[in-house]
Amino acid sequence: MSKVEKRLLGEETLTIFMLGNEAIARGAIEYGIGVATAYPGTPSSEIVGALAEVAKDLDIHVEWSVNEKTAFEVAYAAAMSGVPSVTAMKHVGLNVASDPLMTSAYTGVKAGFLIITADDPYMHSSQNEQDNRWYGIHAYIPVLEPSDPQNAKDLTYLGLQLSETYGHPFILRSVTRVSHTRAPVKLGAIRSPRSTGVFPREPIKWAVIPVHARKMKLKLIEKWNLLKEVLADIPYNKFEDTDSSLLIVASGIGYPYVKEALKLLNKEAKVLKLVTPVPLPIKLIEKAIKNIEKILVVEETDPVVEIQLKAALLDMGVNIKVYGENIIGRVGELTTDRVAHAIAKMFGISWSPPSIFSLNLEPPPRSPILCPGCPHRATFYALKLATKKLGIDPIYSGDIGCYSLGIAPPFNVQDVIIEMGGSIGLANGFAHTVRDRLTIAIIGDSTFFHAGIPPMINAIYNSAPMVILLLDNETTGMTGFQPHPGTGITAKGEKTKKIYVEELAKAAGVDYVGIFDPYNIKKAVEIIVEGIKVAMNGGIAFLVARRMCSLLAQRLMLLKHIYRIDGERCTGCQLCVKTLSCPAIVIKDEKPHILESLCRGCGICAEICPVKAVVKKSED
Amino acid sequence: MKIEIVFSGIGGQGIITMSSIIGVACTKLGINVITAETHGMAQRMGSVEVFVRIGDVYAPLIMPGAADFVVALEMIEGLRTVRYLKKCGWLVISNLYLPPPELSSVPTRSDILNTLNQLPIKMLQIDVESIIEKLKDSRISNTVMLGALMAIDEISKIIPMNIVEDIIDQVLGDINREAFLMGYTQALEKLNKKDVAIANVCTF
Known part of the structure; x- marks a missing residue:
């Protein structure tokens, strides 16, 4: 049994030190899910990564899907057919899956369906710090927000249970400091997985043609109001009463910071721990605001609870001043000192954080860089040589992956980075506007499968000349070596059909396909030069730099000499x-x-x- | 009781592993513990810090100026993360020195030690390089430094040495156990010989 298996399948009542994401996986196992899907992305990757390791033991279906939209659809269909399921993604991944997300609340589900979003405040490893609790409001889907790994496990179970009881999808919003925190977690009993479904013909329930959808919308609003009542009664929302006239509403990860700060300040306040930020359970608020003079809302990222709370107080005709974003801010992660400052302000006392040593020596920055032996380094080196040889200065349209690190000197080959697949999509636009400079779209293998194929087809269809430089390191490197359709291996480690990117490109109709091993610089330069020439003559060149990630090669003990x-x-x-x-x-x-x-x-x-x-x- | 430890180093040095070993040990002992890690992009040879909070604690992060211990697996990272240390806290620092590539002005080993020596802290430097050379394995610097940390009373009276040793033996195997013990022994000798840098304002 692997270490992850031991943690995930441990016996009831054991207390095990585990990662927040593993605790989420365990919660799903305890509920008896039959399907789990994901596209990897920090800080969510370990949820389905861990489930994949125990998929065979439990005889459930676990997959790395090609992207988040597909992952969502696979899990959604499972729940339509009566099989409880989870789908996990990073915050920006939910944007990709937002199309089915918005309609899933209309149809509802038959079995528990939990959409897990792991947000990344401070953008440790992301392009933005969007707060996905907004999606709950936007899509009429309740959001559960855990405060720590134990809470994450418990709420995963509860989310699936509520989802099944009310036939409605639920969102679990984790953040970096829940997903990537480890703490002791007390395990519960594991129910047998339910992995076989049925799907009787019932288009009135599942096909959202306008005549059906209009009726569904009415029912959806009814259900939404019902869920507000239901969420007010769940035991994980906790009201800690004291004599204080200050109420602190702490959502999710806000709660541990509030507890820590109150202890630090040696102060007492009424605390409402909220694990259901969306929709705000009004009944619970009504109880908590008795004998209160002011309220402080502590939540990570946007004022999602605060705005709902202010609206609710207005509706109630209650005049209590609400503080939150105005003194804590909405940028980056919460910290104990940010929260302590805010609480001190509420009490009208002064508080200073611990003093920090002043150093007369500045440590040099140490940004993440390409690993030793990284094939991307070789490709970028060859790319620079090739452009120098031709005397051109192309636009380097970049993408999301380890190769984003090519933004740093001496390479400087990522002029724009927006989102998954954006390298080729944006290159389409540049091709029609910046006519005096060639665009080279640089994209990884997993990212190409995820969102690079439609913009490639668009380029061919709409005649947008470009070089697509596909860095094929035979894995999903940045997130921890998950397999993808080009590897011929599934999440469970089983062999499957291997899909060749060059065959896809050829079939779609690119004008030139060149494949090289970046470790062979001379050959690499030759092929890149050839590809650039094709693009400069109005064609679309598809170049594949194929060499396994050096970290993975080291793990697989494929390295021979130094x-x-x-x-x-x-x-x-x-x-x-x-x-x-x-x-x-x-x-x-x-x-x-x-x-x-x-x-x-x-x-x-x-x-x-x-x-x-x-x-x-x-x-x- | 409350102990706050910051582990720092470079992505790839096994910092998450060493913090998890402390977490597993605390869990076995029934002591509350929270660790907070860095994953993803930052791991690619960038600066990494992991927070370990033990005892009466709630939140996952450590405030600058509040840590009881900073354990640095590399010298420049020690310089970077000493700001987490409280006055008279322990800095346990490796002698591994890995400057980021292609930077023109990088503080030297002696620049770093001189700066750290002026701070009101207690500093224990561990010769990790010699242990790596003896064991002919560069991947053990995390367990060496964990061993060194265990030599300090304030830690070992809460988390007994043998519990950590057992976990390392089970999870990481022989060579890491040996590295752990070598780090422990070296640190213990240095502490006994008072071969440590203690600021005048601190007691030892």
Whole structure:
């Protein structure tokens, strides 16, 4: 049994130290889900990653779907057919799945259906910090918001249960500091999975043609009002009464910060712990505002609870001043000091955070960089050589993945990065407007399957000349090596049909297909030059740089040798250091030196060294 | 009781693993514990910090200036994360020095040590390089530093050494257990010989 299996399938009553995302997975297992789907994305990836490891033991269907929309649809259909299911994604992933999301509330479901969104406040690993609780309001879907891993497990179970009871989808909104926090979690009993469904013909329930949908909308509003009442009574919403005239409403991750800050300030307040931010349970609010002079709302990111609360108080004709976003702000993650400041202000006391040492020495920034041996480094190097050779300065339309790191010097090959698949989509637009510069769309293999195929077809259909440079590292690298349709392996680790990106491109009708191994710089430059020429003549070139991620290759023990620098031959020109920026090459006494512990043996530095001073270590 | 520890280093050094071992140990002992980690993009050789909070705690993050311990697996990262340390807190710092590539002005080892020596803290430096050389494995710096942390009384009186050793043995195997013990022994010797940098204002 693997470590993850032990944690996920542990016996009832055991208390196990687990990751928030694993706790969510466990909650789903306890409920007896039959289907789990996801497209990986930080901070959500470990939910379905963990479920995939136990899928065979439980005999349930777990998949890495091609994108979040498909993941949503797979799980939604399961719940239509009576099989309880979860689908998990990062916050921006729900944008991709928002089309079926908006209508799922109209049809409802037969079995429990939980949509798990893991938001990333502070954008640790994301392009924006959208607050997905808004989707709940937008789509008429209740949102549950856990405060810690134990709560995440419990609410996953509860969300599935409520969803099944009321035949309505539910959203679980996690955030980085719940998903990527570890804490002791007390396990509950596991129910047998339900993995077989039925789907009797009933289009009046499932086909949203206008005549059906109009009736569904009326029922939906009724259900929404009912759910407000139901959510007011769930035990995880907790009112902690004191003599204080200050009420703090703490939603999700806001709660532990409020508890910590009150302890730090040695103050008492009434606290309403809210795990149901959407829709706001008005009945509970009515109870909590008795003998209150002011209210502070503590929530992470946007004032979702605060706005609903203000509206509710207005409707009740109650005049209590509500504070929140105006003193805590809506940028980045909550911290104990941000919350302590706000609470201190409510009490009219002064509080200063602990003092910090002043240093007379500034630590240099250490941004994430391409790993040693990363094939993207070799591709970017070859790309720079090819454009230099042709004397052109293309627009580098970038995308979401490890290759986003190509934005840094010495490469500077990500001029714009917006969203998954955006590299090719935006290149379509640039092709029709910035006519004096070629656009090179740079996209990864998993991202291409996710959202790169429609914009490629669009480019062919609408004649948008471009180079599509597909960096095929045979995995989903940034999120932790999940397989995808191009790998021929499923989430459960089983063999399946392998889909070749070049065959898709050929079938769609690109003008040129070139495939190269980026570790072979000379050949790579030749093929990139050829592709650029095709695009400059109005065509669409599809280039595939194919080489496995070096981290994955190391894990699979596929690496054979490492390199060292012959100090006598090395002239100290530092070409390798300056043009590759490889973490394994450091300067020691004015000359480059290879750190054996970091070298992955890609050999690019050996290929480009003008005096052939880099040699294989095994040749010593 | 409350203990706050910041583990810092570079993505790939196994910082999540070492913080999880503390978490598993606390859970076995029935002590409350929360750890907060960094995943995703930041992990690609970037700066990584993991927060471990033990005892009477609720929130996952540690305020700057509040940590009882900062355990740094690399010197520049030690310089970066010492701001989390409270006055007279312990900085346990590795002698591994891995400057980010291609930067023109990077503080040297001695620049860093000189700066840290001026702070009102207690500093224990561990020679991780020599242990890596002895064990011929560069991946064990996390367990070496965990061993060093265990040599400090304030930790081992709450989390007994043998419990952590057992977990490492079960989860990570022989070589890591050996590395853990070597880190522990080296730290213990240094503490006994008072081979540590203690600011005048702090007691030891």
